[in-house]
Amino acid sequence: MTHPHLPNSADTALRARAAKVIPGGLWGHLNAKNLPEGYPQYFRSGEGCRLVDVDGNSYVDFMCSWGPVVLGHHHPAVEAAAEAQRRLGDTLNGPAPVLVDLAERMVDMIPHADWCLFQKNGGDATTACVTIARAGTGKRKLLVAKGSYHGAVPWCSPSMAGVTTEDRAHILHYDYNDIASLEAAVDQAGGDLAAILVTAFRHDMARALDMPDPAFARRMRELCDETGAALILDDVRAGFRLHLGGSWETIGVRPDLSAWSKAIANGYPLGAITGAERWREPATKIFTTGSFWCEAVPMAAALATLTELVRLDGPAHMKAMGERLRAGLSAGAAKHGITITHSGPPQMPLMLFADDADFAKGSAFCSASLRAGAYFHPKHNMFLSCAHTPADIDRAIEAADAGFAMVAAIG
Amino acid sequence: MTHPHLPNSADTALRARAAKVIPGGLWGHLNAKNLPEGYPQYFRSGEGCRLVDVDGNSYVDFMCSWGPVVLGHHHPAVEAAAEAQRRLGDTLNGPAPVLVDLAERMVDMIPHADWCLFQKNGGDATTACVTIARAGTGKRKLLVAKGSYHGAVPWCSPSMAGVTTEDRAHILHYDYNDIASLEAAVDQAGGDLAAILVTAFRHDMARALDMPDPAFARRMRELCDETGAALILDDVRAGFRLHLGGSWETIGVRPDLSAWSKAIANGYPLGAITGAERWREPATKIFTTGSFWCEAVPMAAALATLTELVRLDGPAHMKAMGERLRAGLSAGAAKHGITITHSGPPQMPLMLFADDADFAKGSAFCSASLRAGAYFHPKHNMFLSCAHTPADIDRAIEAADAGFAMVAAIG
The missing domain is CATH 3.40.640.10 (Type I PLP-dependent aspartate aminotransferase-like (Major domain))
Incomplete structure (x- = not known):
């Protein structure tokens, strides 16, 4: 199944340069090779819970820089x-x-x-x-x-x-x-x-x-x-x-x-x-x-x-936003007849697909959701921040619908 | 021998508060207990090669935050x-x-x-x-x-x-x-x-x-x-x-x-x-x-x-300033009939006193120089920066004269 890619020429060019001067392209947990297809490696900017990659694609972000950004960028x-x-x-x-x-x-x-x-x-x-x-x-x-x-x-x-x-x-x-x-x-x-x-x-x-x-x-x-x-x-x-x-x-x-x-x-x-x-x-x-x-x-x-x-009361806000996200994801999955499970605290949630030992569904979901504007992770706990508003969560749930549709399409 | 202290009431108050919430007052190499008498623990600000402590005392600095500040504060x-x-x-x-x-x-x-x-x-x-x-x-x-x-x-x-x-x-x-x-x-x-x-x-x-x-x-x-x-x-x-x-x-x-x-x-x-x-x-x-x-x-x-x-050409500038400092310190020591040795690269110099195994002379020199406006270290290599100008060096050499006078006075 083919689908439109996000623009990524700047990201691709930076990766080619980095391949020469940084072993493996990047060290550690932020290396995009560990992420689903289509995820950018390089970022231009962040504002609140929004991230913009080097090609100008904008996302509602659920990794918060893998934890640090708890109030949102540029608070x-x-x-x-x-x-x-x-x-x-x-x-x-x-x-x-x-x-x-x-x-x-x-x-x-x-x-x-x-x-x-x-x-x-x-x-x-x-x-x-x-x-x-x-x-x-x-x-x-x-x-x-x-x-x-x-x-x-x-x-x-x-x-x-x-x-x-x-x-x-x-x-x-x-x-x-x-x-x-x-x-x-x-x-x-x-x-x-x-x-x-x-x-x-x-x-x-x-x-x-x-x-x-x-x-x-x-x-x-x-x-x-x-x-x-x-x-x-x-x-x-x-x-x-x-x-x-x-x-x-x-x-x-x-x-x-x-x-x-x-x-x-x-x-x-x-x-x-x-x-x-x-x-x-x-x-x-x-x-x-x-x-x-x-x-x-x-x-x-x-x-x-x-x-x-x-x-x-940051923990309460992040909990409420995480619960809103979970409810929306559950509804989205149900709409497409897909079985998911939620685990962890709502502030640091993980969503897994049933019968997905190789994370093929999770990866497809994430790649399609990313194209629709939400930055999720298939395997690692995600992170909410105090910058996430109900409107951001709803926007991400909408993006996730594209993800669930992709999972339904690949069976 | 008595001598006027620099104002230190703000530093003293902070140390008293820190004693309650930080083990030993401070961890590691920046703990002022390892420094000669009169050295401040807390700093208000830095500009170029000048440091101001929390009591408003200002110093020509030769530690450069123990190395990091190579161009001067606020470059x-x-x-x-x-x-x-x-x-x-x-x-x-x-x-x-x-x-x-x-x-x-x-x-x-x-x-x-x-x-x-x-x-x-x-x-x-x-x-x-x-x-x-x-x-x-x-x-x-x-x-x-x-x-x-x-x-x-x-x-x-x-x-x-x-x-x-x-x-x-x-x-x-x-x-x-x-x-x-x-x-x-x-x-x-x-x-x-x-x-x-x-x-x-x-x-x-x-x-x-x-x-x-x-x-x-x-x-x-x-x-x-x-x-x-x-x-x-x-x-x-x-x-x-x-x-x-x-x-x-x-x-x-x-x-x-x-x-x-x-x-x-x-x-x-x-x-x-x-x-x-x-x-x-x-x-x-x-x-x-x-x-x-x-x-x-x-x-x-x-x-x-x-x-x-x-x-x-930062290394050349720092070398020149370090050499100027050394020449001035040598002249100052000679004036007071004191034997010193210089070691290390001029950019990261150390000055030691003869017959000073317990660093009593070095500590007395540093305490008196500090009161006169130069922040030296008696035991650890010091650091020059690109922000040090000939005028800063000369000002420090002048301060060091008070240090040498103290060493001469204590014999």
Whole structure:
């Protein structure tokens, strides 16, 4: 079946140039080779929840830059705060006062938090959490859920290329939401358990998302309390979308340490760790730093972002918009006689097609929806933002109709 | 001996607030507790090579934010380029075209470079270089100079707090500039050598700096060629100050992989790896990524920074200003009958006092010079920028006279 392509000559030209100077065209998760046919690699601009690619095609976006853009591109309050700090200074010989303002805000907002540290990458935060846990316990073993993503550095990268077995020497695995497997992994760690790492919900790629079972989370808390290990919540991906006090506030379980990044500064680069009092001294003992970790502009942007998220009740807005999207997609699928399932929190939804192990339907749906003006993802959780309005959602549902028609047509 | 303090009530108040919400007051290398008495922790603003602390004290700065600020704060061409990109978009669902422009520029400027990758931290770059070297060789051992700094992550952090012995399982050491020790370490690696890491010059803290011995560098190149290991130049700290093609162009030895960060974007957060053709395929194979690694604004800032560095011949300007500073400091010391030594490249100088193992003289010199308006460092290499003019240097030399007078007074 043939269909009109979107204009893509500028994108094609850039890809040809990039093929010469960037290995594989692009590193990592934003490489368009992992996306359905027709997806652009290069973008010209963003405004609110709209993206424009280098060929001028415009989309209602449901990836939000894979999480960071939580208020929408060019949010005026965030940009004003960033610009005011920028006029003073950004990377200086030490922090600007906004560091203290932001750390105080984090400690105020996040019930488990008695202190805060800042970094640049989510992986900086998860790695330093692990280091703090080891420094605080004098123990080594880390429990990680099978298949969970915690960053792209040797101890946790999803790839073993260039990674040694020693980089993973003290990693033990459990199954997300499986208490028996968690208990078995704790046993396996013997007296050497430093930390249990857990993502806010199970958001592994290419499978249905699972919310955390409260009984599982409570058991994890008990096991950490019994053993003295740190419960590290990796809230890098979900943070500030489900609950402003940390994603597990929704189920009433508090971590010892949390890793944050992505949405914290509406696209400005920042990571953070919050921790409970017991972990302050080990956080002081470890050496963790980076050339740009005291950058003031992203901190000013973060302070404004958090203020706006509170003012708007961002999680509630994103939930409502996600539910509206789900209802529209369900109706659209039903209209075409197609079976779909929704999973994950409405703020970070995933839609899967029945009988679609190879994602052929999901990819066809996404490609056709993209041509009609909506940027969805077939395999990875999507992201809502506070910039999505009911009209944007309805526009995307309309675009999705083209996607469902394509799926119906290919059978 | 008593002396007037600079006003510091705002700094003191911020430190008191930070003590509650940030472990140890501040993480890492910018913590003022590691600086001489009287140094401020918090900064209000920067302009060119001048810094203003939160109490309004103004300094001619010789740390340049510990490297990043190579053209001076608020450089108009950099800010204009950044702002133009910012109006379009920063963190999007993929890169902006400036990614390709910048990668092409790096490949054009840097003789050993056939390709380029971007990150956020210097440590992201050094870590990924190691991963690429291991992926490309199928080997594991890394040779690192004793005492060299390559980042603050477990495999290379200067602290073992929270670090396991397995994190260092495959690290072997040599002595910088010592061919025999290098050959011995290569032997020790047996057939399992993945890479030799080396900083652009020996810039370990709290000792005289050593330039690389060309014979040592050539032998390192030979050993890598013989064994198939990667020669990884860690140019994170020195990059773009000594030579725009990479710091070892000054001695005619080309690395396989180089890690860059700090000065690349005049304070905007960016890291980079450049590599030779042979390492392109392993660079494609590894998984390395971050939420903000495709951020477009720092890339636009980097492109403008590199353009300005070429236009101004930045390394030559910084060298001339560093030499002027050295001459002035030497004259000042001589006037007071004080023996000092200079080490390192003029662009990244260090001045040490004779008979000063505890840095009492260096600290007293710095504290007094600070009060007189120059921000020096007693133990760590300093940094010149293109914003330093002869008048700024002369102003700093004048301030240093107060420093030398203090050293003479304390004997």
